[in-house]
Amino acid sequence: MFQAYLPERMDQDPAEDIDETTLGDIDKIPGIDEGTERERAERVQIHKSTRLKLQQWFLHDRGKVPGAADSKEVKKLFKAIGQESVRPPRRLSAVAFYQKMFYDDRVKADFDARYSTALKAWQDARDRGITIPDKPPAQLKIRNEVAAENWAKESKEFREE
The missing domain is CATH 1.10.287 (Helix Hairpins)
Known part of the structure; x- marks a missing residue:
C-alpha cells in the first residue's frame, strides 16, 4: 500500500x-x-x-x-508574575518616616542600650536553663518600639513638620 x-x-x-x-x-x-x-x-x-x-x-x-505567547504555561507564568509584582509605593507612617530620617541621631543610641540589656537577660536565662524563648530577642521589634517611644517624646511642633 x-x-x-x-x-x-x-x-x-x-x-x-x-x-x-x-x-x-x-x-x-x-x-x-x-x-x-x-x-x-x-x-x-x-x-x-x-x-x-x-x-x-x-x-x-x-x-x-500557536506561538510561545499562546501556551498555557507562559500565560500561567505571566499571571503569577503579575500577582507577585511589586505594589505601588505607599506613604510611610509618621513613625516609620521618623525612624528612616533620624535613626542615627535620635533612635540608635536608645536602641543599642535597650537591645544589649534584652540580649543579656536572654543569655542569662539561657545559661540558667530557662529556654523561653529559644531565640534571642528580635532587633526589629525593639527598634520599632524605641522609635515609637522617641516619636511620642518629640515636641508637638517637630511632629507637625
Missing part, C-alpha cells in the same frame, strides 16, 4: 523530489521553462496563485499557529 521509491543500487541517487521545492527554486521545476515566454509567465503566475491559495486555506482552516 505505502511503497517508497528505492534505487536498484544504493550507490545511485534517487530521483529529485518535485514536491520539495522552495520559494526560490521555482525555475528548477521540470517543465517550467518549456514553451514560449508567455506560457512560462502564465505557469509562474499559476504556481504563485496556487501557492497563495494553499497558504491562505491552511491559515484559515487550521487557525492561528
